[in-house]
Amino acid sequence: MTTASTLAPPARPVVRSRRSSPWWVAGIAGAVAFSGSGSASLNGDELATISAASRSLPGLWELARHIDGHFLPYYLFMQLWAQAGTAELWLRLPSALAIGVAAWFLVDLGRRLHSTWAGVTAGLLFAALPSVSYYGAFARSYAPAAAAVVFSFWALHRATRAQEQAPRARQAQQPEERAPWVIYAAAVGLVCCTHLFAVLVLPAQLVAVVALLPRRTVLLRWAPAVAVGCLPALMLGLVGYGERHAISWIPQRGAEVLLKFPKMAAGSTEVGVVLFVVALAGVVLLRNRPWAGTLLGWLVLPPVLLLAVSHLVTPVYVDRYLFVAAPALALLAGIAVASVPRGGVVACCGLVVVAVAVGVPQQVEVREANGRFEDFPWAVRKVDARPGDAIVFGQSSVRAGFDYYRDGSMPDDVLRLGAAPEAEGFGFPERDDVGAALADRGRVWVVWRGVKSAGQKLPRVKAVREAGYEQTGAWHSAETPGLTVALFAHR
Numbered sequence: 001m002t003t004a005s006t007l008a009p010p011a012r013p014v015v016r017s018r019r020s021s022p023w024w025v026a027g028i029a030g031a032v033a034f035s036g037s038g039s040a041s042l043n044g045d046e047l048a049t050i051s052a053a054s055r056s057l058p059g060l061w062e063l064a065r066h067i068d069g070h071f072l073p074y075y076l077f078m079q080l081w082a083q084a085g086t087a088e089l090w091l092r093l094p095s096a097l098a099i100g101v102a103a104w105f106l107v108d109l110g111r112r113l114h115s116t117w118a119g120v121t122a123g124l125l126f127a128a129l130p131s132v133s134y135y136g137a138f139a140r141s142y143a144p145a146a147a148a149v150v151f152s153f154w155a156l157h158r159a160t161r162a163q164e165q166a167p168r169a170r171q172a173q174q175p176e177e178r179a180p181w182v183i184y185a186a187a188v189g190l191v192c193c194t195h196l197f198a199v200l201v202l203p204a205q206l207v208a209v210v211a212l213l214p215r216r217t218v219l220l221r222w223a224p225a226v227a228v229g230c231l232p233a234l235m236l237g238l239v240g241y242g243e244r245h246a247i248s249w250i251p252q253r254g255a256e257v258l259l260k261f262p263k264m265a266a267g268s269t270e271v272g273v274v275l276f277v278v279a280l281a282g283v284v285l286l287r288n289r290p291w292a293g294t295l296l297g298w299l300v301l302p303p304v305l306l307l308a309v310s311h312l313v314t315p316v317y318v319d320r321y322l323f324v325a326a327p328a329l330a331l332l333a334g335i336a337v338a339s340v341p342r343g344g345v346v347a348c349c350g351l352v353v354v355a356v357a358v359g360v361p362q363q364v365e366v367r368e369a370n371g372r373f374e375d376f377p378w379a380v381r382k383v384d385a386r387p388g389d390a391i392v393f394g395q396s397s398v399r400a401g402f403d404y405y406r407d408g409s410m411p412d413d414v415l416r417l418g419a420a421p422e423a424e425g426f427g428f429p430e431r432d433d434v435g436a437a438l439a440d441r442g443r444v445w446v447v448w449r450g451v452k453s454a455g456q457k458l459p460r461v462k463a464v465r466e467a468g469y470e471q472t473g474a475w476h477s478a479e480t481p482g483l484t485v486a487l488f489a490h491r
Contacts, residue, residue, distance in 0.1 A: 022107030024412025025123035032127045033136020033143070037092040040371030043377075044449065046091065046139040048426045049075070049398040049418040051314075053082040059423065066424040067246040069239035072334040073193040073232070074141035086404075095143035099136040102147035103127060106306040112157055113291055114335045122334030125275065126327055128355040130362035131267030135323050142323045149201050150323045152187035153298065156205050157291070159184045161214045163221070167267075179219045188229025193291025196240055197321040198303045199233045201328075202226070204297025244314050253310060261303045265326045266459035268362040273357055275333045278351065282336030290388070295335075298328035374449065375477045376401035382475055382485040383445050385411045390441045390469050392434070394458040396398040396427035398483070402447070407458035411445050414438060434463035444469055444488040450481045464488055 042050075052063060052075040060079060064072045079467050081094060103123040110119025118133060135142045159180035191198045209222050221413040262272030279299060302325045303317075310317045337347035369375050380402060382393065389411035393399045400421070402410065414437040418431040438444060444464055448455050452474045455461040465471075469488035477483045 008309075021118060022104050022111075022123060023030070025107050025120055025127070026100040026104035029103035029123060029127035029132065030096050030136075033099040033132055034089075034093065036137040036371065037089050037096065037134050039367045039369065040137065041369055041374060042091075042139065042401070042404065043372035043374040044089060044397060044401070046372070047404060048397075049078055049139045050082070050086050050091065050404070051400060051421050052428050053078040054086070054189035062423050063425070064239070067243055067426075069243055070196040070236040071141060072236070072239075074122075074144070074195075078139070080161075091139040095138055096136050096138070098143040098147040099127075100134055102143070102150045102327055105147070105150040106331055108245045109150065109154045109157060110331055110334055110338075112154075112161070113288060113295075113331075114286065115338050115344075117344055117348050118331075118335045118338035121338055121352060122281075122327075122331040123357055124352045125333055126330035128352060128359060129266050129268075129271065129326055129330065130359050130366055131265060131323060131326055132266055133363055134366045134371070135320070137366075140320075141194045142320055145198040146189070146324050148187065148190035148194045149298075150327045152184065152191050152202070153294070155180070155184040155187040156208060159221070160208060163213060163217055178221070181225045181291055182221075185225035185229045188226055189232055192230055192233035192236065195321070196233065196236050196248070197229070197302075197306060197309075197316070198324045200302040201298050201324055202230075203305070203426050204269075204294050206288045207293040207297055208323040241313075247314070247316060250310075250315045250318060251306060252315045255307070257317060258303055258307065261322065261325075262329075264303075264322050265299075265329050267366070268359045271359045271362070272329075272357065274491055275329050275355065277337045279329050279332035282332035282334070282339070285339040286332075288336050295299070295328055295332050299325050299332060370477055370479050370482070373479045373481060374401070374483055376405045376483065378477055379447055379483045379485050380405045380407070380410075383411065383447070385409060385445070386414075386443065388441065389443045389445060390414045390438055391445045391447065392438075392456060392460055392464055394446060394450075394460050394484075396422075396430055397425075398447055398449055399428050400426065401483075414441070434460065435467040438467050438469070442490055446486045446488055448484050448486075449483060452484050452486070454475050454481075455484060455486060461486075 034118030050070070052060060052068070052071070055063060060072070060075055064075070070077070077094070082091070084090060103126055106126055107119040109124040110122040162177070162180045165191070188202065191202065209218055213222060263269040266275060277395040283292050283296045286295070302322050306317050306321060333351065334348070337351045338344045340347040365371060369378060391411035391413055392415060399413070399416070415430040415434065417431060423427050446455065446461055446464055448458055448461065468491050470491055472487050472489045474484060474486040
């Protein structure tokens, strides 16, 4: 007898990919990032984090109204974090933890898209990037932004898979169908809160959304999730637009800067070029074509869109804003080598070894005392103060580095008017009458950010010369911009 069950097509077997345990990869990535936290000196950006985190809530709000408003969520977090101290290791620990979180989600996303080997390789390649060692030991929001971005792509994949596997009659009706989209909305919100320009990865997700989801789901699930998640970006973007003066130092870039993108993402020209070529092969080899296009967009859209914003709105193209694309570089490269037939394991191991070996010089460089390009302990030691000496800072904010690292007597800070920084920025209130402040001083130490020749353009350095002093010596910390310490003596 023929029954309904015999007429129905056979059910497709549910294929479950073997779950991996990527915690050890996350531990490696976090440990590699944290390993450089105590060697390189804090730089001006990290000292700005300390300054912001040390203020009261009203003081932090006043600062955000004038400068770095788009960093307000990060500053609020660091304000709580800094209650336990402002030591280098403690300040940089959140970034190292964020790298570990990013590696965990990257491994699992690679497993979901391709295989366990692809995910593990992606996580190890990510840990091997010199840029990860740099930003993972950096007290700014770039590593948390990268972690939030990986989380958003992982959440999107989880939501689209759940939508595909759910029976059509139940789609967009049951609470369990909405839960993945709530997680995705939260992930997008984290992306927007960690760094304003991290949102440049979100257009890449349109490829997977349009290709994999029915129109009804796009309108009822994805669109509301993105709209809610992007509310912080809208508010922070409006604040940042009103503070364009704070980034007036950024030069306009041409299209040729895109050629340097592999180096920017990887932290090394050699590692970046090798992985970028392999990553492009990963786009071709990934059988899931919607996600191949999505990962390609994740990799290449941030620099292209950032350059477009620079030309359409205001110059904003800065290397560190592109770190959010580094996980895509590692993921696509991991997928490429894991796709090698009958030799995927060997190819995966080989690429990780090559990436580690080629990146050794840069890994050593970012762990040197001058690894963040502003060696304040060196500058403090270089000032050989005698009784009666004075010190003048070419940029008022440089004083924060001396306040943090000074461990003994220093020359008299004759221009300083108070211990607290300015309410509207990271500089300090100073006297303007440089000549009167230096009266009867035989020697003046002048410190500024930049090379030796940069001092000729600084008003404070010009004022010291006009007060009757001539330079008798100058020392630079070797890397640009670096710090310059100069000694002036009265004529």
